Amino acid sequence: MRIAEPVLGDSPPGRARRSPIGSRVTLPDFSQRSPRALADGECLHLGHKTLTAIAAPWVHLWDSMLVYDEIDRTLFTSDLFLQPGDREPMTNEDRSGEVVEAARLSGAFPSQRLLERTLDRIAPLDVDTLACHHGSVLRGDPHRYYRALRENPIGDVVDPAVYNRQLPRPPAG
Numbered sequence: 695m696r697i698a699e700p701v702l703g704d705s706p707p708g709r710a711r712r713s714p715i716g717s718r719v720t721l722p723d724f725s726q727r728s729p730r731a732l733a734d735g736e737c738l739h740l741g742h743k744t745l746t747a748i749a750a751p752w753v754h755l756w757d758s759m760l761v762y763d764e765i766d767r768t769l770f771t772s773d774l775f776l777q778p779g780d781r782e783p784m785t786n787e788d789r790s791g792e793v794v795e796a797a798r799l800s801g802a803f804p805s806q807r808l809l810e811r812t813l814d815r816i817a818p819l820d821v822d823t824l825a826c827h828h829g830s831v832l833r834g835d836p837h838r839y840y841r842a843l844r845e846n847p848i849g850d851v852v853d854p855a856v857y858n859r860q861l862p863r864p865p866a867g
């Protein structure tokens with residue numbers, strides 16, 4: 695089943711974007727056109743918006759990527775900061791305790807070291823909105839969430855030395 699094209703339609707860009715790993719090992723299964731890798735730190739210009747890619751391996755999957763929209767001060771966080779259940783679309787409420795608990799229970803973040811490395815990357819960004827795949831969009835000071843995940847380690851079950859290695863280049867042709 696190819697799911698990327700119905701979403702992308704025939705729009706001129708029309709190519710799925712993904713992390714360097716994801717564009718090679720998962721997205722091709724869902725896309726008729728070859729996906730384009732978005733390198734760590736690369737900017738994608740969409741007219742009046744620019745999205746910046748932040749590679750975040752093992753936060754929560756090996757090919758995870760966060761995306762930063764500087765204009766709207768919004769960070770699209772994949773599963774990072776997830777809250778379970780059917781929630782309201784947006785909240786200013788402090789959900790940091792719930793975010794830590796959900797991260798622990800889900801097992802979605804297998805390396806505290808790699809998680810903290812991503813927190814180091816996003817901490818300097820000007821953000822007031824965290825848009826996660828699950829739960830409410832979190833508005834307000836994002837540092838309360840960064841702090842909560844540093845001060846309440848969620849566990850270390852993955853050795854970054856093993857899982858953060860680079861893939862070999864595919865053969866030419």
Ligand SMILES: [Fe+2]
Pocket residue numbers: 772773827828
């Ligand atoms: Fe998810």
